[in-house]
Amino acid sequence: MGVFLDGKVSCVIGSHTHVPTADAHILAGGTAYQTDAGMCGDYDSIIGFEPKGPMQNFLQKFRKVRMEPAKGTGTLCGAIVTLNPKGLATAIEPVQLRA
Secondary structure, three states, X not given: OHHHHOOOOXXXXXXXXXXOOXXXXXXXOOXXXXXXXXXXXXXXXXXXXXXHHHHHHHHHOOOXXXXXXXXXXEEEEEEEEEEOOOOOEEEEEEEEEEO
């Protein structure tokens, strides 16, 4: 998607796997790119949930307990992108703010 949109958009920043990737860079046409900015939420969890439910589901292929959102301290993930007057990127800086 980044290559397809390169030079047409300011940035392409993905988020799905919940773990930030170390590939933030500017593509040849001026689009900032990062495969995954990471999850915003409790990193002492399993994809944002209290561990008991997801672990039971993974290990036993069924869940007897309800998956509950994690209650720990959250982490904010994202990226700061600097743009030129044409709207294309000149810099991208991954951000991860923990309490």
